[in-house]
Structures are given as structure tokens and as C-alpha cells.
Amino acid sequence: MKSAIEFKSHTEIEHFQIEALKEALQYLNDFSPYYKDLFLKNGLQINQFQTIQDLKKIPTTNKEDLQKHNSQFLCVPKSEITDYVTTSGTLGSPVTFAMTDSDLDRLAYNEAISLACSGIVKGDVIQLMTTMDRRFMAGLAYFLGIRKLGASIVRVGSGVPELQWDSINKFQPKYLICVPSFLLKMIEFAQSHNFNPNHSSVQGVICIGEPIRNKDLGYNTLAEKILKHWNLKLYSTYASTEMATAFNECEAQIGGHLHPELLIAEFLDANGNEVGEDEIGELTITTLGTKGMPLLRFRTGDLMKAYKEPCPCGRNSLRVGPVLGRTKQMIKYKGTTLYPPAIQDILNHYEGLTTYLIEIGTNDIGTDEIKIKIAVCDPESGILESIKNSFKAKLRVTPKIEIFDFDYIETLKFQNGSRKPQAVIDLRNTQLP
Template sequence: LQGTIALAYDRSAFYRASFAQAGLGPNDVTCLEDLQKFPFTDKKILRQRQEAVPPYGDLVCVPVEEMVYLSASSGSTGVPTASPFTWADFEAWQDYEARLFWSSGMRPHDVYCHALQFTLFVGGPDVVGAMKLGALSIWAGTVPSERLLAIFQTWRPTVTWTTPSYAWYLGETARGQGIDPARDLTIRKIFVAGEPGGSIPQTRQRIEELWGADLYDYYGLSDIFGACAGMCEAKEGLHWAEDHILAEVLDPATGTPVPEGERGELVLTSLRKKARPLIRFRTGDIVSVTTEPCRCGRTHLRLNGVHGRLDDMLIIRGVNVFPSDIETVVRKNPDLTGEYRLVVTEEKHLAVLTVEVEHVEGLKGGLESLADQVRREIYGVLGIRPRVRVLAPATIERATHKAKRVFDQRGT
């Protein structure tokens, strides 16, 4: 940590000015608690500094001659922000990916099909981690579903990586083609990231039943490196890369630490990255953590899961509602397909939440009684009674990457 603070101060004009404004310098870090005195960074700052000092911004700490790889955010919430790597950064990152894959049970005899996007996406190069482990690796990328299923049938991979929504969609697509994923394909491990679903037991169970495979949740972000936490074979939370990234869990409103196990915003400080270290980076992700040792024997901090993003959080009658809270209810009900969306409107200056779900084919009960059941179960979890609309099967559009769950129609 001291080395990272010193590097940022010595080589980044932004950090030097930011620290000076706070009256701080490299010598002001003598223990972990001292980090709390330093100012935050966030996506807005990265974007502003990249625009002010193009093309990479003034948080970078190495010349372009030392950069060997560049990823970028999707730009879905603004201008894409670049994340550069030196060769040492890249090697350390992929060494960690190999460690993570091993902890999830991948071995050199496995055949791994990498079904993540390669174009600027930080998850793309993680196939190198599988190769470092010794697994035969297929660089599939985000090909059409029919082609990916053909790859599965032809080269018979045992492991793949995608998003929870796409794992669900691909399994349904396979069944639509007369392919039983659990019987006719050889996928036995699925890594997922990009959405909270992999840590929601009800979602994980239904995808595992669809594929006849074990599902492991991963967490990563483009601003530091690919997957920096993931489930081991015990599936009791996501082991954090504490030797690479220091994690704080803070109250989003006050910026102070929350008690262990309570929800807060994940704030990260890189410990080894040289190209562009990040100090107290506010991710916008709401998580909870535990320091209890895992059944597997590993002792690193574990995420209990990513509960949602601050920008996806709804406040309904004073209650904080994340899509993942609703997903817990929807995915465990056998009379529902598992797809859902949240529609927010306004009536008499109050936010009104409508949960739209789909019933399965051949539903035996009535739609109103099913809606009442879902409403009661949501009340049991959240203490609110939203409106519930039960739609016909296949009404809600399926996602081939990250699913959009919240449709805020206030003011439209």
C-alpha cells in the first residue's frame, strides 16, 4: 500500500494534486486505517481526467512505451474509460486468473471455452489464465448462440464462462433446438460474472439444473483487472484477491466502514498495478463480506455476493430495493419461468413498483392467485407489496449479455 501511494504521488499529476489538496503525502500511510484519510476516486473522475488529458488521463504512472494492453469500459453510462496495463501488470493479472480457475475446480485435463467478448473487454484476455493453468482453451468470444452450441457439440468443452442471463438463455436456446444441455453437452462447470445472479442460490440452482453443471460466481471490473474474486468449489462466497487489491465496504452516504456482513459500497485500492493505480475507487457495487475462513481452507476475505449497483437501487416507500432481492423470489417459484422486470411509475408523487413475471407453459392455477403468491413472498423478503403482473411465457425479451431489469418510467 505504501508503495502504491508513493508511486501515485511521484508519477501522477492528478494524484499529487489530489493528495496535496487533502494535506496528505506518501509518508502519511503508516497503517491500513490511514487509507481512510485519502480522497476517493470514481468513474466520473476517470472520465473527466481522460477527457482533460487525452488519451489516457493523468492518473497513469508509466509512459506509453511501457503499456502493452488496454481494456476499456463499455461506455454504457458515458464515454468509455481506458484501463492500461504494463507487461508485469498483465502477467500478475493472468497468474491470478489461473489461481481463481484452479480454486473453482478447473484442471489441465479440462477443455475451456471462453465465451466472453474480446473487443476491449477486460474479461477477454482471461482465457490466458486458463492456458497458464494448462487447460486446452477455445477462444470463442461472443459468437451467435447457434455457433457456440455447435462449438460445444464439436469440441466438447467441459468449462465455459459467460453471464448468468446468457447461461440461462443459451440453455433455453439449446432446448429449443432439441438439445438437452445436461445430457447432450459436456459442460460441467460454468463461470459467470457481470450480474448478481451467480450468488443468488435460486438462480444458481436453476441454471445448474438446466445444464447439469456446477455454477461459480465471479466478480471483476474493467478499471483494475478482470475477475478479482470468485467462488471456490465450496461455493460459500467469492474469495477476494487481497494480495492484489485492498477492499473497503463503506456506507455510500457517509463514506464510513460498515460492520462485517452488512451491505455497503465496495471501494478498491490496487496494490500492484503500475500503469494506472487506483486509490479508493468507488465501484458503485453494493456488497457484503465476511472474514471467516472458508470450508476450503482459504483465508482471504470473501464477498457474500454483489447485491446490486447503486444506480440500480430503487427506493420504494422508504425501502431500498435491488433487482437481486426480487430475483430471489422469482427464481424459486416453479410456476414462473424465472424471467422478470421491474417497472417504476409515479402516482400522487409516490414511486410505484410493478413486478412483471412470466408463468410457465401449462400453468394449472389462476394468474391472480399466482400474482398474489408472488406479492406475499416479496413482502416477506422486503416488507413492501408491489403490483405484480403475470405475463405469458416468452413475453419478456431474453438477454444475450447483461439483462436490463429496471425500467424507470417516471417522468416519461
């Protein structure tokens, strides 16, 4: 299953998106209370927009807007809502997304062509290692996409290495869909029970929720640690609840592919201007074909680089690299600008480090402060000093790093009712203890 438009020329793709954009703008003007008001306040007429570049005339939307005016984004009567999804919000309470039958069909199509992009075909067996409950979109999306693709699903859910291995041995999946760091626990379990992961049926993993690539598109430390013990094909993905769309790597593995029929992507600087070629910008998206809660020029907060040259796989749609940071997580520490992924890459290098938590806060003079809590196998091994030296050598600064109990750190990673572990907690405007 392939998306035909991705293989068209850049000119054909742009023409296709212009027509889809006109339809999306008319739909928002007719049915979205939020965007109808936005157009009115800014004196915007729908017939003004004839090119993709005309989008820049429209103010952007962000997650705080979604949270403050959540119900105003809804474009259909509640009687037409089939599924409710929630995602974390910047102001504390979750943001609700309402999905119609049409939106669920769109979600299934998105995931089917995304998984096909990564090489999955009808008849393959895929082990799904993420939850389908708790109002998450991800598990539902994978289930619907695998079903539409005609592949088979083993719904195991997250965690429990023993159960994962039992399912692998019983159902012989070719692919896993999981958070890549969990693969290290799978490897550890296999080694402690004296069997080799390479003797399993698993050939590839669709990696979700965590980056496995550096900014040069090479494997990062996490991926290298996995591949050291398990000969797999790791596929990077990028997705979010807000856009209900995924960017999956193809076999060439040089960035995740955009699906032009589902999304228009812009890459903006801090002032809302489009960044230049080869520059890092904030991904800003306009959804196409969404009926329940479509978004227009939504700033995701994710900083990444776009790749526009044709891919060896034959697709001509743009591709995105890994998330290199988030706009709200930029840290100015001792004169150096940092983003959490650079810190995590250093920590992921250490085999003897069992878990960690990065806390970003404010010190008593009002500047950014970093405190890293780690748990290690052997506190007397010298690992703490080694980690500090790595920070000094690679980032030129050394944050405060302390050793704590494993269970204590794991508890902290699920603060404020979070449904998934948080390796980075931003406490700015709060002094760190």
C-alpha cells in the first residue's frame, strides 16, 4: 500500500496541496468557531489564499491556544464524535481531541501508508508494544493501520519483558512497535535467561516516542547500544496527537516521509519566519482531511530539519530529521545553549546507568539550572566522575549530577498523573532543591 502523491514531482505535490488547502480553509471558515473568529479578527478572506506561501498571512496556533479554547476548535456536533483522545497540555490539564468516523478512517490510512513506507506488507506479523487504553491515540492508530494494511497484530501492550518474549516465541512477529529504550530491557532479560535475541523471528522495529538518530541522521547512542546486542533494522518515526499523522523512515533511512495528502509542513524560526535551507526550524503543521478538530498553522514546539531532495525510494515528499529540541526546553546554562536530547545522548552511553531524570529549574539568581538524578549498578565504579567528565568534554559544562535509588527516580518520572515516564521535567520559575 503506497501513497501515490508522494511519488509525484515537487510541482505536482505543491499543486495538490494548494487545492487541498483551499478546501481545508473553507471548511474551517464554515465550521470552526476558533478559526472563524481568527479570520474575522485579522481581516482575512478565504479567497485570498492561492498558494502555500500565502499561509504566512495567517497567525499561528500553539498548544496553549488549544488548551484555553479547546471546545472552540471542534467543528462537528458532539453526536458525530466517535472517539475522544487526550494529550498533555502546557497549562496543566489535558487537551481533548474529538475524532469522527472519517477521522478514524484518516488515521488508519495514515498509519497503513506509514508502516508500508517502513517495509511492512500484507501478511506480516507485528507485535504492538504500546497501550490502546487511557485515551492514547498511538496504540489505536497502530491497530487501525495494521488492520487496514492487511498485516496481523499481536496486542501485548507495554512493559513486561517476559510476556513480550513469550509472545515473540509463540507468534513469531517480524516487526515490533515499541519505545526503543525498552529494547534494552528485552535484551537484558534475554541475556539473564541465556538466550540470544538474534535467534528470534524479529527483523525490524518501528521505534516510537524516542529519537534513535543524531542530527546527521546517523544512529545515536541509544540505537548503537541496542544494535550492539540485537541485529535489527531500526526505523525512526515522528508523530503527534495534534496532527494525527506520522513521518516514518523508508528503507533508505534518511528521514521520515511527509504524506502530502494529510499534512502541510512549515519550518519556522522564533519570530514565525520560514527558516532557510539546511536550517533547523519549529515544525508547524496544517492538517488536511480532518473533520473533528482540524488545525491551521499549529506550532508543534519541535525543532527539526527538513530534507527536500528526492529520496532513493522514489518518494519526492519532504522528509524530517529527528527532534533536536523543543522550543520551550531550550536551556541557557553557564553561557551555553543546550537542549535535553544532547544531555540524554551522553547519559545513554553508560551501560552501568540504570535510569535517570533531568530536572530543569531556576537557581536563586534567576538563571537556568540543571540537576540530573541517576541510578547506577555500582556507585563505587567511578561512573559518576566519568559522566561528569563526558559532559565537560562534549558540552563544555557540567551540571549537578547525583546518585539516587532506582525506584525513587522511577516514581518521579510519573509525576502529576503522567501516563508515560518523563525523562525530562521542566521546573523553571521553581528553584531546584
